[in-house]
Amino acid sequence: MSDIVEQYLATWNASGAEREALLAEHWSPDVRYVDPLAEVSGTAAVGALVDAVQGQFPGFVFSQASEADAHHRQLRFSWGLGPEGEEPVVIGFDVVVLDEDGRIQDVRGFLDRVPA
Known part of the structure; x- marks a missing residue:
């Protein structure tokens, strides 16, 4: 399931046709994504959310901050957002549930550290 985390974070770091x-x-x-600051459904809405986050934190990248813990069709992991190679400015924790085809179906995000 580590591939899912890689593809998940790659999506948050990508833009345009790649994303x-x-x-x-x-x-x-019909993915559903919920965190303390957003609640969206569908890949178009997730793409718009990624655009908004990239606009708020230009040049920052998402990186994996913990190993994924998985069972059945769900996994959880911590991530960081910050300048590449530097200490993350934002740290969060996500729970991802996959559909029967192994695609991301549901995301529940938590923010552990957010800049003031």
Whole structure:
């Protein structure tokens, strides 16, 4: 399931056609994403959310901050967002549930550290 985390984070770091391809291949068309700041459904809405986050934190990248813990069709892991190679400014924890085809169906995000 580490591949899912890689593709998940790659989606958050990508833009344009690359992100659209990642969403089409690895995310369910009716995905639901919820965190303390957003609640969206569908890959188009996830793409718009990624655009908004990239706009708020230009030049920052998402990276994996913990090993994924998985069972059945769900996994959890921590991530960081910050300048590449530097200490993350934002740290979060996500739980991802996959559909029967192994695509991202549901994401529940938690923010552990957010800048003031």
